[in-house]
Amino acid sequence: MTTTHQVHVTDTNNRSRGLMSVDIDFDDVGPCLLTHDGQQYVFTHKSGLNSETGVAVREMASPSDARLWITLDATCIWED
Template identity: 55%
Template sequence: MNTINAQVTDTNHRTRGEMTIEVNFDQVGPLMVEHDGKTYSYTHKAGTNNKTGLAVREMATCDDARLWITLDGAQVWED
């Protein structure tokens, strides 16, 4: 796991600021993320953030909490 300082945005589109996350990458992007006390796994959904134009992956916990993260892990959007 790699420790990254990511810019986090909550579900109401408000910034939560920079937060430390743990990320495990595959050849393309994040495969597993530890954020805010939860472990998220890649759902195999990928796309582009409409606001930023950045490529992102969807991540989910076993309890179905979701987030979107850039391929470098630098930005997280809680869903």
């Protein structure tokens, strides 16, 4: 089921883009499909910890290979 979340987004230059509406589907662990900035992203099965915050994140990719990292609770996105 898709739900809309207000997510804090940070761009590739580590600048805040503020809160943005993102449509997200979750699996048992975290986000697995999302729509952000007009593009659809799917979980790449790569996960880890954000090096600055230590928070668990997942990598997501669009068909055009745009990438981002999102926290498991979908509160923050870092565009890559």
